[in-house]
Amino acid sequence: MQRREPRPNWPRRRHINRNASVSIAARPAEAVPDPAPQSNRSPHVTGIVANQILRDGRICRRVLAGRDGGPRPGDRFQGSPARGIEPPAHRNAPATLPTPRQLPPDTTDFTGRAAVLQHLREVRDPVLTIADAPGVGKTALMVHAAHLLRRRFPDGQLFAELHGTRDRPRNPDEVLGHFLLALGVAEHSLPRRTGERVDRYRTLLADRRVLVVLDDAANERPVRPLVPSGARCACLVTSRSRLAALEGARRLDLPELDGVDSLRLPDPPGLRPSPA
Structure with missing residues (x-):
């Protein structure tokens, strides 16, 4: 009678191989230890064990790749994910732009200029200059009017002092960088060239309702790059110059206060802005 070799305890071997599948799958084939000693193994046993190792390795790789029991795109993460792992639900979520609030504090005891303030609250021109x-109170008037207009521009208010009457006026490139940072652009992502900053600035404001206030402009040159192009934005500018060459701007001239509020408009209300 032919003597049969005892059948190995396959469930136990399968359990051992499955628990070790992670380490086996991660090691090269030549580094995997032989499951049976050289003297005791047979071709039948060796083939079965090799197939089991390969199968467990494939299962391990599928789990690690998320194709068999692992996390899939769109799965909800419970608790805090591991460091360096971002939940798939947040990976493609649109970034929320910040809402800048850069207006200086309002003057609580502001009085006078009632006619001017009323006109500023009703005007719909994209650019308005005072x-x-x-010494006539241009800055205080403009800041007060900007606070009154805040509800019309819920996406934010940007403010910059251009220092046009000082020895060293601010460069528009510097102001653009200041605005872009307030709009959520990271410092390392700021464009280097002025033209690129203008494009980025106007792109961010294209579909938003933002009020831009520029104080003490020397002339039209530093103002032009800072004027938003969005149809729902507005820009208020103060200057000692009339800024007659600023395109699309409506100009208000303020006389010195003589006890009676007064307002002189270069063009009557309702007419189109005076050409440049």
Whole structure:
């Protein structure tokens, strides 16, 4: 009678191989230890064990790749994910742009200029300039009007002092960088060239309702790059110059206060802005 070799305990061997599948799958084939000693193995046993190792390795790789019991795109993560792993639900979520609030504090005891304030609250021109001699309260009036207009521009208010009457006026490139940072652009992502900053700035404001306030402009040159192009944005500018060459701007001239609020408009309300 032919003597049969005892059948190995396959469930136990399968359990051992499955628990070791992670380490086996991660090691090269030549580094996997032989499951049976050289003297005791047979071709039948060796083939079965080799197939089991290969199968467990494939299962391990499928689990690690998320194709068999592992996390799939769109799965909800419970608890805090591991460091360096971003939940798939957040990976493609649109970034929320910040809402800048850069207006200086409003003057609580502001009085006078009732006619001017009423006109500023009703005007719909994209660019409005207030120009006159120093000491007539242009900045205080503009800041107060900007606070009154905040509800019309819920996406934010940007403010910059251009220092046009000082020895060293601010460069438009610097102001653009200041605005882009306030709009959520990372410092390392700021464009280097002025033209690229203008494009990025106007792109961010294209579909938003933002009020831009520019104080103390020397002339039209530093103002032009800072004027938003969005149809729902507005820009308020103060200057000692009338800024007659600023395209699409409506100009208000303020005389010195003489006890009676007064307003002189270069063109009557309702007419188109005066050409450049």
